[in-house]
Amino acid sequence: MSSGIFLPREAMKSRLASASKCERPAYAAVLGFAGRVCRIETNSPRLAELACEFFPCPAIRSLDAFEAGIALEVRRPRPAYAAALFPVFRGRGAFVHADYGAHGSVWFDLKARKVSGFISHELLDDTELFQRSVLAVIAGVLAPAVGVVGIHAGCVVRDGKAVLLAAPSGAGKSTTTLALALRGWSLLSDDWTYVTSTGSGLRAWGMKTSLKLLPDAMRFFPQLSTLTAGLSLNGELALEFDPWRMFHLDRAVDATPAAIVLIDRNSWNPPASGCHIGHAGREETSCTLLADIEEQPAEVVREGHSALEAIDQLAGLPAVHALLGGEPASAAAVLDEFLRERIHD
Amino acid sequence: MTELSRSTSPVFAATDMLHRRTPLPHSFVARCGVLSVAIRANDPVVAQGFLEENAEDRLAPAISGNEWQIEITLDDSANSAAFEHRTWGAEVFAFGPSRAIRFANGSWFAHTPPSADGVGFFRLSVDANSRLRQFEDLLRDVASFVLDERSTAGPPGVLEVVA
Numbered sequence: 001m002s003s004g005i006f007l008p009r010e011a012m013k014s015r016l017a018s019a020s021k022c023e024r025p026a027y028a029a030v031l032g033f034a035g036r037v038c039r040i041e042t043n044s045p046r047l048a049e050l051a052c053e054f055f056p057c058p059a060i061r062s063l064d065a066f067e068a069g070i071a072l073e074v075r076r077p078r079p080a081y082a083a084a085l086f087p088v089f090r091g092r093g094a095f096v097h098a099d100y101g102a103h104g105s106v107w108f109d110l111k112a113r114k115v116s117g118f119i120s121h122e123l124l125d126d127t128e129l130f131q132r133s134v135l136a137v138i139a140g141v142l143a144p145a146v147g148v149v150g151i152h153a154g155c156v157v158r159d160g161k162a163v164l165l166a167a168p169s170g171a172g173k174s175t176t177t178l179a180l181a182l183r184g185w186s187l188l189s190d191d192w193t194y195v196t197s198t199g200s201g202l203r204a205w206g207m208k209t210s211l212k213l214l215p216d217a218m219r220f221f222p223q224l225s226t227l228t229a230g231l232s233l234n235g236e237l238a239l240e241f242d243p244w245r246m247f248h249l250d251r252a253v254d255a256t257p258a259a260i261v262l263i264d265r266n267s268w269n270p271p272a273s274g275c276h277i278g279h280a281g282r283e284e285t286s287c288t289l290l291a292d293i294e295e296q297p298a299e300v301v302r303e304g305h306s307a308l309e310a311i312d313q314l315a316g317l318p319a320v321h322a323l324l325g326g327e328p329a330s331a332a333a334v335l336d337e338f339l340r341e342r343i344h345d
Numbered sequence: 346m347t348e349l350s351r352s353t354s355p356v357f358a359a360t361d362m363l364h365r366r367t368p369l370p371h372s373f374v375a376r377c378g379v380l381s382v383a384i385r386a387n388d389p390v391v392a393q394g395f396l397e398e399n400a401e402d403r404l405a406p407a408i409s410g411n412e413w414q415i416e417i418t419l420d421d422s423a424n425s426a427a428f429e430h431r432t433w434g435a436e437v438f439a440f441g442p443s444r445a446i447r448f449a450n451g452s453w454f455a456h457t458p459p460s461a462d463g464v465g466f467f468r469l470s471v472d473a474n475s476r477l478r479q480f481e482d483l484l485r486d487v488a489s490f491v492l493d494e495r496s497t498a499g500p501p502g503v504l505e506v507v508a
Contacts, residue, residue, distance in 0.1 A: 069441070071440075078449075088451065089363050089364070090363060090364055090416065090453075090466040091363030091364065091365050092365060092414050092416060092464035092465075092466070093414065093464050095443070095445070095455040095463075095464050096363055097445065097447070097453055097455070097466070099447070099451055099453075101451075105436070105438065105447055107438050107440045107443075107445050107455065108440070109440050109441045109442065109443040109455075109457070111457075112440075112441035112442050112443065112457075113441075114440045114441025114442075114443070115440065116438060116439070116440035116441070117438065117440070141363070294363070294365060294366070295365075295366070
């Protein structure tokens with residue numbers, strides 16, 4: 001791609017005509033996200049391979065079952081006027097643009113459930129960044145359009161039962177999630193848990209993304225001292241790492257939601273150590289979960305899959321609020337014991 | 346990202362990554378060639394300046410047939426000549442039934458033909474005079490893009506306009 005001046009109208013028309021003669025993508029694959037089936041087309045076998053690893057495909061009943069179409073081309077970067085890999089996201093109505101500067105653009109039409117764009121070879125070659133900033137973003141943005149509700153909550157799993165850990169940003173979701181995972185719970189998500197509702201009930205889903213903790217977590221998890229904090233996708237300075245490589249943690253892909261924990265670390269009178277657990281009512285649970293729900297335009301939300309309906313069902317689960325104090329390990333020990341009993345009940 | 350996040354309330358910063366919740370409280374009508382467009386935006390300087398420089402548009406119907414929702418983000422680097430969106434060209438994309446144009450400074454506009462309703466994101470200068478001029482230039486180029494799209498049915502796949 002070369003630089004030059006902006007094209008006048010007539011030139012733009014002729015360029016559109018010639019651009020339509022581009023070669024068709026050579027590789028296609030079927031992807032699974034939270035039980036939904038999507039199709040991806042690309043000119044890159046590596047991109048298709050990574051997408052299949054990140055979104056393992058369930059068995060599909062028919063080719064009519066695709067719920068979204070994705071077309072991603074890999075090509076040379078744009079000129080060096082905007083070299084940053086750090087993406088800028090903007091959305092309005094049914095449209096969303098993930099702008100990777102020199103390294104690509106991904107466009108979403110959520111009404112049509114279509115995703116299209118390009119990324120650079122450099123972005124694709126950084127596998128962890130590609131998964132976190134492209135594939136996970138595609139899933140998160142597409143979610144409401146394919147009947148999946150994103151809940152701002154961590155999630156741990158034991159015996160196929162999921163416990164969602166909800167809290168505002170910075171209140172300790174990820175830290176508590178990690179501390180529980182270190183006590184034998186499987187890690188499903190530390191930040192966003194995806195929930196679907198079917199005839200057989202609710203289902204919680206996670207993605208194999210990095211775990212993200214604020215830099216002060218090094219105080220509690222010395223293993224993290226080898227990491228350097230960097231800017232995360234929402235602009236926070238954070239430590240991001242693969243939980244398997246760092247802690248050999250088990251990961252769960254999906255589970256049945258069984259309980260909700262509302263985490264609180266900002267109260268005036270926290271325990272010096274451990275965790276105070278109290279009953280949380282349906283309304284409190286519902287309000288907490290709703291606080292971070294992004295209101296979606298009506299034309300984007302798939303009929304019968306609104307976030308409000310999913311949250312109403314989640315709020316009907318057994319729920320507690322947990323006032324944390326001291327080190328995460330001591331709070332997790334109390335919470336672990338309580339949850340084991342609660343889940344087996 | 347941090348520079349570009351100014352217009353969003355910090356309350357939403359952690360979860361409103363798409364800036365969908367940025368309010369667009371300023372409305373005015375712009376005539377872009379044959380298009381009459383009701384614009385909703387979030388920058389009072391642009392809205393006021395646009396109305397002052399285009400006094401006749403105050404008399405235009407309050408409700409136009411087309412609406413463009415445009416989030417404006419101010420950027421220090423937008424003062425430099427290199428930032429000018431026309432310097433580097435633009436790209437046009439097709440995704441499903443929709444089309445988008447991305448200018449080299451990161452500004453963009455998207456819509457679904459044949460409707461001229463659309464949404465956009467403009468990166469403009471912090472300097473008020475430059476900002477207004479950049480806004481008007483972008484509006485003009487978006488209008489050209491929308492009119493082109495209405496007159497030519499675009500093919501599927503990713504399209505690219507290379508300057």
